Structures are given as C-alpha cells and as structure tokens.
Amino acid sequence: MSVNPKKRVAVVGAGVAGIAAAVALKRAGVDADVYEKESGPGGHLTRWHALFPGRENAATVLQGFLNEVKENRLDIRTGTLVTDIRKENGLFRVTTGSGECSEYGAVLLANGFRLFDAARKEEYGYGIYPRVITSPDLEKRMEDPATGLLIHNQAPKKVAFVHCVGSRDAKVGNRYCSKVCCISGVKQAIAVREQYPSCEVMNFYMDLRMFGSGFEELYQEAQEKYGINFIRGRVSEAAPTLDGSIQVKAEDTLLGCPLKVTVDWLILLVGMEPGIPGSLHDSLGLERDDAGFAGCRNKFLLPGYSSVDGLFLAGACAGPATIPDSVNQGRAAALSAIHYLNGKV
Amino acid sequence: MNFTEHPAFVFPFVVGMLFIFIYLPVIYVTWLRKNSLADFKTILRSIFTTNTLKAVREIFSECLLHRRIFRYNIRLGYMHMSLAFGWFLLIVVGKIETMVFTHDGFNPPYLPVFFKYFYPSGIPDTFKGRFFLMIMDLLLILVLSGLFLAFLKRFRSRVLGMKRTTKHIFPDRIALTFLWFIFPLRWFAESVTAGIAGSGGFFTLGSGRALASFLPLEDLLLPSWWAYSIVLGGFFFALPFSRYMHIFTEVVLIFLKYWNLATPERQNAYADFEINACSRCGICTNVCQLSADAGITHSQAVYFLRDLRYGTPERPVLENCFLCGRCSQACPVEIGIDQLRIAGRKRMMNAIAPAAEMRPVVSANGEKVDVLYFAGCMSHLTPGIIDATREILTRAGIRFSVLDDREEVCCGRPARQAGFADQARSIIARTTALINRSGASLLLVTCPICYKVFNEEYDLPIPVEHHTVFLNRLMTERPSLFRKSSLRMSYHDPCDLGRGSGIYEQPRSIIRRTGVLVSAAHEREDALCCGGSLANLAITPRQRTLVTDSAYQMLTAGNPDYVVTSCPLCKKTFAAGKREIPVADIAEIARMMLQPEEILHPEKAGEAELESEGQEICQ
Known part of the structure; x- marks a missing residue:
C-alpha cells in the first residue's frame, strides 16, 4: 500500500458506528481499513427484526448501511479479529488473529458491546428451560411467523418480559442502566400482542426510562391500546411446570404483595456489557469508566476522545447507545480523527 | 538486710495483687450466677471425669505454651510463649527459690518478686544458690526476648506473620504500657542491685557492672525497685479492664469447656x-x-x-x-x-422488632417415596442444581419427591442467622411436620446452609444427607452409572459444608471419580468464603464482589476446566461475575458424567435420546 500510514485510520468494528465512521472518513478522503470479527458487517443490527420505537424493519435499515458501504467502496476485513493494538512512536500497530500487522496514524474503536449472558442470572433459568429466552432470541423468532412463539402450533396464552436483566444489578457487578432495554421491552411486548392478539403480556420492571422522542407515547399506547400489564417488581425466580411452561415468582411492589404466575414464555431483556477486551485496555493504557466501558477524556468538551492520544471512541464501546447515537458518534469520531491526523488537535 | 523489714516499695505490688485476687473471684461468681441449675448439674457431672485432666493439659499447652499460635506462626507463637510461660516460670521458680532459702512455703508473696533486693547474691555460696541465680536470669532473658518481639510487632507486624495489629482502646494502652515496663524495670532493678553487691546472676551482674561504670547505682537502688513495684501494681489494677483479663479468664474458660458448659445459644456464663x-x-x-x-x-x-x-x-x-x-x-x-x-x-x-412475623409455610403434598429431596430457597435460585439432581435420581431409578417443588418450605436458617430465633423455631416445627408426613427414609438436601440446620436444630426420625455424601455413596454402590473424564476441576469448600459440617472428602472423591482434582490455595478448614453469605447484613454489593473475585482467583490459579462447589449460594455468587472458567455444582458435574443411556442399556437407546434433549449443563 502506497499511502503513508500516518494518514490512515483503522476502524475496529463494522457495526453501525464503525460503518458510519468509515463512510465519513472515506467521504473526507481519508483512507480507512475496517476490521470486523464476524463474517459480515452490521454488528448487533443483524440480530434484530424490528427497531424501536416505530418498529421499522431492521433488515431494511441494515440494507441502507450496506448500501453506504458499497457506494463508498469501504474495505471491510470481515472475519478478522483484532487481537492487539499498541502505540509506538506516534503510530498505532494493529495486530489481527492471523498475526498480520498494520500501522495507522489513528484508530477509531467501534467494537460495540457484548450482550449480557443471561445464564449468569441462573434463577431465571436461561439455558436450562427452553421457554426462557432473551430479547435477541425473540427478535430471531419473530422474523419467521411460522416459528414465532407458537407452542405445538398454538398461539401462546401468556408471555412475561423481565426488564433489567444484567443491568442495574449490583449482584452481577453491573450497576449501570443499559438504556435501550426499556423501550425494546415495550416494543417487543406490542409486537407479541399484535402477532397473538389473545395472548396476555406482562412486563416486570423496576422503573421505565422512556428517554427518547416517541418513547413515552409508545409506552402509553402499550398500556391503553394494547392492554399490556406493567408490573413494578423484580422477578425472584422461575421454575418449570410439568407442561414446560414457566412459573414465575415476583413481587408487585405497588400492591405490596408477592405473586406467582405461570407463563408460556419468559423473555429476558438482556443489557449491554463492555465489548473491549481487558487486554486491549492494558496494552494501550486505555482508561475505563466505573462501568468498565472505555472512558473519554472529557464528557462535555471531548466526548469520543479516549484517554490515549489518537484513539477515538464511537458507539456502545463507550457506553450503552442506541443506533442513532452510534451513527452520530461514529461521524463525530471520524471528524475528530481527521483533525488529529491533520495535526489540528 | 532482712526481708522482715517490709520496705515501703513493696506496697504498690501488694495492693495490686490483693485487688486482683479479690476482684477476680467476685466477677467470676457474678458471671457464674447466670448459670441455670441444669448448667451446674452439667458441670458436676463432668468435674470428676478425665475431662478435668484434659483441661489441665490444654491449659498448659494453650495458656502457657500457646501451641495453636505456634502452628499459626512460629515467631508469633514464641512471642506469646516467652511472655506467658517465661513469666509463669519466673513466678514458680522464684517461689521455689525462696522456699529453698527460707525453708518456709508461707513467706510473704512479695518476697519472690523482690528477692534480689533482699538477697542480691541469692542463696549464699552454694551450688543451689548459683543454680537459681542462673536459671532466674535465663528466664528473665526469655521474657525480655518475647517483649522485644511484642515491641517489634507494634511497628513491623509482618515479621510476626500479622498483616495488621489490633486497634487498641484506652484501658489496653494503659495496661500495655505497664506490661512493657515490668520486665525492663525488673532487669534494671536487679542489675542495679547486683552492681552494688558485686554478685548475682551472669546476666544481671554483667549489666550491673556495666551500669556502674556510668550511673550512681546507690542512688538508684530504691527508686528502681519502687518503679518496678509501681508498674506491677499498676498492671494488676489495669488488668481486669483491659485485654489482659484473658490471662486468668482463659484458664477458667478451658475448665468450663471441658465441663460441657458451652451451648449453641450462649445464654449462660460461658x-x-x-x-x-x-x-x-x-x-x-x-x-x-x-x-x-x-x-x-x-x-x-x-x-x-x-x-x-x-x-x-x-x-x-x-x-x-x-x-x-x-x-x-x-x-x-x-x-x-x-x-x-x-x-x-x-x-x-x-x-x-419483637413482633416480626415470618411468612407462613404452605403445605406440600406428600406421596410415598424413598428419598425426599429438599432443594431449599437457594437451590431454587440455581435451578441447574435441582435439574441435575432430579435427573440423577431418575436415572438411578430412585423413587423421590421434591418437598418444596411447588410451595415455599423453609429450613429456618436465614431467620436464625438474622437473629429471629423464635420465628426460626416455629418454621422448624412446621417443616418437621411436613417431612414426617412424607414417609420417606432419607432427606436429601443440595444446600449446605439447610444441611447444617437440619443436623443441628431438627429432631428428625430419618437421616439427612447432603448431596455430596449421597452422590459419593451412589458412585460407590453403582459405579457403572457414571463415567470418568479428563476434566480438570478445582473444588471450593462451602463454609457450612466444610468448617460447618466437616464434609471435605466426599466432594473431592466425586471429582476424582469423574475427572481430575486440581488443588487450590486455601482448602478444607482454611477455605475462603465465596462472599455471598447471607449472614452478612451490612456489606455492600461492591465489597462482596471484591471478596468473591479474590476467592475465585485462588480457585482458578491452576487453570482448571471447571470450578466446582457444592452449595447453590457459592455457585451463584461465583457465577454472577464475568467468568472465563465456568462454575458448576457437584450435582451438575455428576449429571454430566452419567453414563449415556445407550451404553448402559443399548436396547433402550431410542427412548433415551428423546429424553435427554436440551439437558446440557449450563455454559
């Protein structure tokens, strides 16, 4: 490659943040290599069937991103895991799983989040009882109406969602809010009701954080138009019944009474966990925030600037983020990287 | 000089000693009055048995030699031994010395303490005299060496195997100061006296001559003995209000221990x-x-x-x-x-909260079975354990039912640990009734917390087994039911199963039968707590995580395939974090190592496949 490595940027992760960043770099005439550990671009978006709040089709949105990749002739190295990044003499040396090494003037980390492993909350029985699934599992099922939540070709009669699985839970070491699960739960509850109008749907929550535009309205609609029952209280445990349905024990903290309910499906709204491996933090000297996500230098003036000079952050690797959040952060980080390469920062 | 002159400086010592010998019996009797008649009867039954001799032996080995502290750290043990045993011998040998000299066992109690003041040369010009001079000097050196270590411990505690020393309160500091001065002042007074007389033990005479070269010894003679007597008396006065109360109290405690006065409720004088x-x-x-x-x-x-x-x-x-x-x-x-x-x-x-009510226990349905399985609330939070136990019991062809399958039944332990003793008793009564109604011949539990309380607080007509014991027995009786693998496993001893119930070997035996046991630091009696204990009502979740992560690190140091434990709470506590090496209960390991049905019963292979669908161990 003839391009001066000092003028090139490595983008780690080809989810929505990484794609948005790489497109922005390319449009500004900066050469960028995108590393993606999965076999294709799109990140977590590929796991989703419909997006909140309006339940837009995720495949259509994904296609929009892929079109941008194509139009801008982005070089995405799929199936390539970045194992190490080191900064030496002002240059970043990026090593991949196959041992290949390349040098860059700047790095843009966009390697997103990891889904909370619901098996860590064993009391909910994920991985033990087949009728306990996670929110991404539900998205996959909803893609195909022939599967959906059908049980022996019968529509389910009762479905329960559990909010905050792996988020705001000091017992699993995650005290932070994952931000997107509340509205995801509302959206998914509506989707289940629409698909199976006779099915009773209940959501167990601690409190509901409807921060985005249109979110609060959707939450109201869920209650008024779709008759979804929101119960304030955490589920304590789940146990199987003889027919394979799930008995849930919880407390309704508004009524102040314990309750037991048997449901056909128990859906766990899993949260986000930091996606950057600890080894990368160590080899780069990259600082973390209290929750373990990559920390930025100044929340107000320099969001997206990591503690390492020349290393920029975009998307959920720096904390829970929605798709629009991630796209905006990707573009902003791209601009910051360009300024850095041009010696303006 | 003649000891009958009663020099005034003995006064502080004598008063202090009188105080101690009046105060201690009074306070001990006050405590003993808390005993019930039954307690005194218990003491009477044991007092004329070999237990009393055992107590004397333990007093010698623990109050004087401090054998247990030696096992903890040799230097720390030496420090305690030299102070306690050295001082004890100074008193005993000193008394013998005066008895040999006066031919009278009833000489004044201060005579042995201040013997050198009265007789700087000891028993004049005899072998016995020189022997006592030497032995008393050696004992003084022994005590002073312990004192030196005690002093060192205050500033460099790690040298004595202690990461930190106790934070002391005011009475302790007063008593500690007196104690620290007792033996240096005794040495000083004896040295001054020996220096003046020009004779004495090898140690005190040597230092006395050295002191004579730059100190006016004659002027220091009485002040030095006064100082020694004052710190002794002062120490005796401070003793009952400081930690040094342990010196005499431990002796009585050991007798009471061997006389079976200790009860779990700790309601009597013990x-x-x-x-x-x-x-x-x-x-x-x-x-x-x-x-x-x-x-x-x-x-x-x-x-x-x-x-x-x-x-x-x-x-x-x-x-x-x-x-x-x-x-x-x-x-x-x-x-x-x-x-x-x-x-x-x-x-x-x-x-x-005098009127606090525990939630009532709902009745469970009882059908005739051999094994009654009580999962307990903690196993309900780790359903993988219940699932595995059920499958093993089914595959072993054992008729069983689960006591708390549908309804809440509680062993009563959480209430007891939180201090709700009466409520715990009523829970225990109700659960006992449920167990009796089942007609089972064995109660199987998968939770050590329940196991301990079933053993200690229940009076059941059937035996109670923890699943480590049960599975180990099953593996002995039906070895073909299980297979061996090359899985490497480290084992975490749950507090209530190990230290609490003394079960260390069975779980390790299960691991050796099914795989390879990887040893870890802090095993058996010395095992660490997982950090999840419900008994701590004040710790923050973050502090818990610190304890848990540190214990998990110890268990994974040998890089095993699994960290195995046999307590749902330990499993849940460890598994809640982000773990590279999975944590499993011993029941889940045993289930994984069940011989596949098609090998055991090739003719039934078809059915087995259908049954075992979706039965993978979690992770």
Missing part, C-alpha cells in the same frame, strides 16, 4: 468467660476476608468481642460478617465467635 478470654491477639483480623479484600476493618471478631465486653455492639459490627467461620477456626482460644454473634443479633432483633 459467654462471659469467652468474651473476657479474648486476648485481642488479632489473628482473626488476619484471616478475615472482609479486611483483606473489601477494606472493612471495624467488625472483625476481635472488635465484636471487645464491644460485647464493654457494652452492646453497634449494628454495623454485629451485621458485617459472613459467619464463614474462618475466625473461629483460627482463634487460639477457640471462642465460639459465630454463636456469640448470632446471640447478639437475636438480642438486637428482640429489641428492635
């Missing part, structure tokens, strides 16, 4: 003797994971016992404890720290 027998040596703070991992340094056994002695411990002190038993295990005085803490919690609960 508790008072225990509380006052704590020397605040601080070994408990050293083994406590709360101080090592979570930076909690106010609630350790030593501080809890101290607060209990001078008043009522505050809630944070009572509640910030896992009741893991590591301190009791390490305590050289064998104080029942956990029992005292639970008793303290009970008093606190009675004071703040």
Whole structure:
C-alpha cells in the first residue's frame, strides 16, 4: 500500500458506528481499513427484526448501511479479529488473529458491546428451560411467523418480559442502566400482542426510562391500546411446570404483595456489557469508566476522545447507545480523527 | 538486710495483687450466677471425669505454651510463649527459690518478686544458690526476648506473620504500657542491685557492672525497685479492664469447656468467660476476608468481642460478617465467635422488632417415596442444581419427591442467622411436620446452609444427607452409572459444608471419580468464603464482589476446566461475575458424567435420546 500510514485510520468494528465512521472518513478522503470479527458487517443490527420505537424493519435499515458501504467502496476485513493494538512512536500497530500487522496514524474503536449472558442470572433459568429466552432470541423468532412463539402450533396464552436483566444489578457487578432495554421491552411486548392478539403480556420492571422522542407515547399506547400489564417488581425466580411452561415468582411492589404466575414464555431483556477486551485496555493504557466501558477524556468538551492520544471512541464501546447515537458518534469520531491526523488537535 | 523489714516499695505490688485476687473471684461468681441449675448439674457431672485432666493439659499447652499460635506462626507463637510461660516460670521458680532459702512455703508473696533486693547474691555460696541465680536470669532473658518481639510487632507486624495489629482502646494502652515496663524495670532493678553487691546472676551482674561504670547505682537502688513495684501494681489494677483479663479468664474458660458448659445459644456464663478470654491477639483480623479484600476493618471478631465486653455492639459490627467461620477456626482460644454473634443479633432483633412475623409455610403434598429431596430457597435460585439432581435420581431409578417443588418450605436458617430465633423455631416445627408426613427414609438436601440446620436444630426420625455424601455413596454402590473424564476441576469448600459440617472428602472423591482434582490455595478448614453469605447484613454489593473475585482467583490459579462447589449460594455468587472458567455444582458435574443411556442399556437407546434433549449443563 502506497499511502503513508500516518494518514490512515483503522476502524475496529463494522457495526453501525464503525460503518458510519468509515463512510465519513472515506467521504473526507481519508483512507480507512475496517476490521470486523464476524463474517459480515452490521454488528448487533443483524440480530434484530424490528427497531424501536416505530418498529421499522431492521433488515431494511441494515440494507441502507450496506448500501453506504458499497457506494463508498469501504474495505471491510470481515472475519478478522483484532487481537492487539499498541502505540509506538506516534503510530498505532494493529495486530489481527492471523498475526498480520498494520500501522495507522489513528484508530477509531467501534467494537460495540457484548450482550449480557443471561445464564449468569441462573434463577431465571436461561439455558436450562427452553421457554426462557432473551430479547435477541425473540427478535430471531419473530422474523419467521411460522416459528414465532407458537407452542405445538398454538398461539401462546401468556408471555412475561423481565426488564433489567444484567443491568442495574449490583449482584452481577453491573450497576449501570443499559438504556435501550426499556423501550425494546415495550416494543417487543406490542409486537407479541399484535402477532397473538389473545395472548396476555406482562412486563416486570423496576422503573421505565422512556428517554427518547416517541418513547413515552409508545409506552402509553402499550398500556391503553394494547392492554399490556406493567408490573413494578423484580422477578425472584422461575421454575418449570410439568407442561414446560414457566412459573414465575415476583413481587408487585405497588400492591405490596408477592405473586406467582405461570407463563408460556419468559423473555429476558438482556443489557449491554463492555465489548473491549481487558487486554486491549492494558496494552494501550486505555482508561475505563466505573462501568468498565472505555472512558473519554472529557464528557462535555471531548466526548469520543479516549484517554490515549489518537484513539477515538464511537458507539456502545463507550457506553450503552442506541443506533442513532452510534451513527452520530461514529461521524463525530471520524471528524475528530481527521483533525488529529491533520495535526489540528 | 532482712526481708522482715517490709520496705515501703513493696506496697504498690501488694495492693495490686490483693485487688486482683479479690476482684477476680467476685466477677467470676457474678458471671457464674447466670448459670441455670441444669448448667451446674452439667458441670458436676463432668468435674470428676478425665475431662478435668484434659483441661489441665490444654491449659498448659494453650495458656502457657500457646501451641495453636505456634502452628499459626512460629515467631508469633514464641512471642506469646516467652511472655506467658517465661513469666509463669519466673513466678514458680522464684517461689521455689525462696522456699529453698527460707525453708518456709508461707513467706510473704512479695518476697519472690523482690528477692534480689533482699538477697542480691541469692542463696549464699552454694551450688543451689548459683543454680537459681542462673536459671532466674535465663528466664528473665526469655521474657525480655518475647517483649522485644511484642515491641517489634507494634511497628513491623509482618515479621510476626500479622498483616495488621489490633486497634487498641484506652484501658489496653494503659495496661500495655505497664506490661512493657515490668520486665525492663525488673532487669534494671536487679542489675542495679547486683552492681552494688558485686554478685548475682551472669546476666544481671554483667549489666550491673556495666551500669556502674556510668550511673550512681546507690542512688538508684530504691527508686528502681519502687518503679518496678509501681508498674506491677499498676498492671494488676489495669488488668481486669483491659485485654489482659484473658490471662486468668482463659484458664477458667478451658475448665468450663471441658465441663460441657458451652451451648449453641450462649445464654449462660460461658459467654462471659469467652468474651473476657479474648486476648485481642488479632489473628482473626488476619484471616478475615472482609479486611483483606473489601477494606472493612471495624467488625472483625476481635472488635465484636471487645464491644460485647464493654457494652452492646453497634449494628454495623454485629451485621458485617459472613459467619464463614474462618475466625473461629483460627482463634487460639477457640471462642465460639459465630454463636456469640448470632446471640447478639437475636438480642438486637428482640429489641428492635419483637413482633416480626415470618411468612407462613404452605403445605406440600406428600406421596410415598424413598428419598425426599429438599432443594431449599437457594437451590431454587440455581435451578441447574435441582435439574441435575432430579435427573440423577431418575436415572438411578430412585423413587423421590421434591418437598418444596411447588410451595415455599423453609429450613429456618436465614431467620436464625438474622437473629429471629423464635420465628426460626416455629418454621422448624412446621417443616418437621411436613417431612414426617412424607414417609420417606432419607432427606436429601443440595444446600449446605439447610444441611447444617437440619443436623443441628431438627429432631428428625430419618437421616439427612447432603448431596455430596449421597452422590459419593451412589458412585460407590453403582459405579457403572457414571463415567470418568479428563476434566480438570478445582473444588471450593462451602463454609457450612466444610468448617460447618466437616464434609471435605466426599466432594473431592466425586471429582476424582469423574475427572481430575486440581488443588487450590486455601482448602478444607482454611477455605475462603465465596462472599455471598447471607449472614452478612451490612456489606455492600461492591465489597462482596471484591471478596468473591479474590476467592475465585485462588480457585482458578491452576487453570482448571471447571470450578466446582457444592452449595447453590457459592455457585451463584461465583457465577454472577464475568467468568472465563465456568462454575458448576457437584450435582451438575455428576449429571454430566452419567453414563449415556445407550451404553448402559443399548436396547433402550431410542427412548433415551428423546429424553435427554436440551439437558446440557449450563455454559
């Protein structure tokens, strides 16, 4: 490659943040290599069937991103895991799983989040009882109406969602809010009701954080138009019944009474966990925030600037983020990287 | 000089000694009055047995030689031994010396203490005299060497195997100061006297001559003996109000222990003797994971016992404890720290919530079975364990039912640990009735917390087995049911199963039968707490995580394939974090190692496949 490595940027992760960043770099005439550990671009978006709040089709949105990749002739190295990044003499040396090494003037980390492993909350029985699934599992099922939540070709009669699985839970070491699960739960509850109008749907929550535009309205609609029952209280445990349905024990903290309910499906709204491996933090000297996500230098003036000079952050690797959040952060980080390469920062 | 002159400087010592010998019996009788008639009968039944001789032996090995502290750390053991045994011998040999000299056992009690003042040359010009001079000097050196280590421990505690020393209160500091001065002043007074007389033991005479070269010894003679007597008397006065109360109290405690006065509720005089027998040596703070991992340094056994002695411990002190038993295990005085803490919690609960009600237990349906399986609330939070246990029982063809399958049944332990003793008793009565109704011949439990309370608080007509014991027996009786693998597993001893119930071998045997046992630091009696203990009512989740992560690191140091435990709470606590190496219960391992049905019964292979669908161990 003839391009001066000092003028090139490595983008780690080809989810929505990484794609948005790489497109922005390319449009500004900066050469960028995108590393993606999965076999294709799109990140977590590929796991989703419909997006909140309006339940837009995720495949259509994904296609929009892929079109941008194509139009801008982005070089995405799929199936390539970045194992190490080191900064030496002002240059970043990026090593991949196959041992290949390349040098860059700047790095843009966009390697997103990891889904909370619901098996860590064993009391909910994920991985033990087949009728306990996670929110991404539900998205996959909803893609195909022939599967959906059908049980022996019968529509389910009762479905329960559990909010905050792996988020705001000091017992699993995650005290932070994952931000997107509340509205995801509302959206998914509506989707289940629409698909199976006779099915009773209940959501167990601690409190509901409807921060985005249109979110609060959707939450109201869920209650008024779709008759979804929101119960304030955490589920304590789940146990199987003889027919394979799930008995849930919880407390309704508004009524102040314990309750037991048997449901056909128990859906766990899993949260986000930091996606950057600890080894990368160590080899780069990259600082973390209290929750373990990559920390930025100044929340107000320099969001997206990591503690390492020349290393920029975009998307959920720096904390829970929605798709629009991630796209905006990707573009902003791209601009910051360009300024850095041009010696303006 | 003649000892009958009664020099005035003996006065502080004599008064201090009189004080101690009047105060101690009075306070001991006050405590003993808390005993019930039944307690005294218990003592009477044991007092004329070999137990009393055993007590004497333990007093010698623990109060004087401090054998248990030696096992903990040799230098620390030497420090305690040289001070206690050395001082004891100084008194005994000193007394013998005067008896040999005066031919009278009833010489004044101050005579042995100040013997050198009266007779600087000892018993004149005899072999016996020189022998005593030498032996007394050697004993003084022994005590002074211990004192030197005690001094060192204040500033460089790690040299004596202690990460930290106990934070002392005012009476302790006063007594400690007197104590530290006693032997240097004795040495000084004896040296001055020997220097003037020009004769004495090899040590004191040598130092006396050295002192004579630059000090006016004649002028210092009486002041030095006065100083020695004053610090002795001062120490005796401070003793009952300081940690040094342990010196005499531990002796009585050991007798009471061998006379079977200790009860789990700690309601009689035994508790008072225990509380006052704590020397605040601080070994408990050293083994406590709360101080090592979570930076909690106010609630350790030593501080809890101290607060209990001078008043009522505050809630944070009572509640910030896992009741893991590591301190009791390490305590050289064998104080029942956990029992005292639970008793303290009970008093606190009675004071703040006298009418608290526990949720009623709902009846369970009973059908005729051989094994009654009680999962308990903790296993319900780790359903993988229940699932595995059910499958093993089914595959072994054992008729069983699950006592708490649909309805809540409680063993009563959480209430008891939190101090709700009466409520715990009523829960226990109801659960006993349910178990009796089942007609089963064995109660199987997968939770050590339940197991311990079933053993200690229940009176059941059927045996209770923890699943480690049950599975190990099943593997012995039906070896073909299980297979061996090359899985490498480290084992975590749950507090209530190991230290609490003495079960260490069976789980290890199960692991050796099904795979390879990887050893880890802190095993068996010395096992760490997982950090999840429900007994700690005050710790923050973050502090818990620190304890848990540190214990998990120990278990994974040998890079095993699995960290195995046999307690749902331990499993849940470890598995809640982000773990590279998975954590599994011993039942889940045993299920994984069940011989596949098609190998055991090739003719039924078809059915088995259908059944085993979706039965993978989690992770």
